[in-house]
Amino acid sequence: MDVLSLYQQAGAYHEGHFLLASGRHSPKFLQSTTLLQHPAAMQQIGAALAQKVLEAGLRPDFVIGPAMGGVVLAYEVARNLVGTLPDVRAIFAEKDGQGGMKIREAFTVREGQSFVAVEDVLTTGGSVLKAVRATERYGAACLGVAVIIDRREVPGPLSGYPLLSLKELYFETFAPDEVPAWLAERELQEI
Ligand SMILES: O=P(O)(O)OC[C@H]1O[C@H](OP(=O)(O)OP(=O)(O)O)[C@H](O)[C@@H]1O
Numbered sequence: 001m002d003v004l005s006l007y008q009q010a011g012a013y014h015e016g017h018f019l020l021a022s023g024r025h026s027p028k029f030l031q032s033t034t035l036l037q038h039p040a041a042m043q044q045i046g047a048a049l050a051q052k053v054l055e056a057g058l059r060p061d062f063v064i065g066p067a068m069g070g071v072v073l074a075y076e077v078a079r080n081l082v083g084t085l086p087d088v089r090a091i092f093a094e095k096d097g098q099g100g101m102k103i104r105e106a107f108t109v110r111e112g113q114s115f116v117a118v119e120d121v122l123t124t125g126g127s128v129l130k131a132v133r134a135t136e137r138y139g140a141a142c143l144g145v146a147v148i149i150d151r152r153e154v155p156g157p158l159s160g161y162p163l164l165s166l167k168e169l170y171f172e173t174f175a176p177d178e179v180p181a182w183l184a185e186r187e188l189q190e191i
């Protein structure tokens, strides 16, 4: 399975000029929300990531993803782990309004539990790291991070965690004060 083809078939691969979650600018963008509409694609992705998790020897109590993209993904990965881990759960972290992420009490995250964090697209790793930190605050241990697409240019803040991905891509990004003229002349797209 080529996940970039799944994005392309769903019309979720875009070229232009985009402002990323990290504040960096990019000529290429993978719009996971467009892909997440398709259970058939997410089923394949969930199965492939769950297989990687098991092959890596990871046996998490739960899978967590940052909202919004990580909600469906965490559920699909966990659903595909149930055959091996019947009690595995799927939860999500959400923005706390202060630049970080939080987890609802109803999810019952406890000290001694273990988890795998999932993410759709990894650019800097900042978003999924906030979800990991929010979970670690309860004393749970992060076994690894599993992502659909890893488009990081540098290892960044996630370098301390085992990283599993379905595809690595090199898509250049630029700091706001380093945007080249060829990119600046393209209208900034909000998608
Ligand atoms: O690795 P990073 O630099 O953190 O960037 C990648 C993150 O940015 C996007 O989420 P966004 O914040 O746009 O939220 P969304 O899932 O609601 O679209 C994307 O879904 C990843 O979560």
Ligand SMILES: O=C(O)c1cc(=O)[nH]c(=O)[nH]1
Binding pocket: 019, 020, 021, 022, 028, 029, 030, 031, 032, 121, 122, 123, 124, 151
């Ligand atoms: O860095 C991001 O915000 C980002 C990049 C990308 O390709 N797709 C996405 O949904 N977010």
